[in-house]
Amino acid sequence: MRFPTVLGLVLALILGIGLHVGARLxxxxxxxxxxxxxxxxxxxxxQPINALAFVFDGVNFGASDFAYSAYSMVTVAIFSILFLFILLF
Structure with missing residues (x-):
């Protein structure tokens, strides 16, 4: 799990600088x-969280564990919608 974490941190650094500098263009x-x-x-x-999520998605899809992926996606969607409603008010 070191490679995705390092890759996520590198992407975070690139995006952090790139979005700031690139916007001025x-x-x-x-x-x-x-x-x-x-x-x-x-x-x-x-970005580090996304890198880890993409690795876990690949592992689950490679293991044909589509049910776990579906349940986890629904769970995350429910929590996201709840937090959005909390932030709305």
Whole structure:
């Protein structure tokens, strides 16, 4: 599990810097750059988690354990929807 973790951290670093610098290539609008500065750290921070999730998906699909993948996806969706409703109010 070291490789996906290291890869996720490298991707987080690349995205953290790339989104910040790359946004300036496309716009000079201060408001857009501010929103990019607010949103891009959260995108970069999720990369190590995403890398591990992709590895576990590959392992489950390779083992033909589609039921576990389906149940875990539904469980995550339920928690995500609940948190979105909590944040809504």
């Amino acid at each position: 496309f716009t000079k609008d201060i408001d857009v750059l501010h929103l990019n500065g607010v949103g891009s750290p959260s995108v970069a921070a999720t």
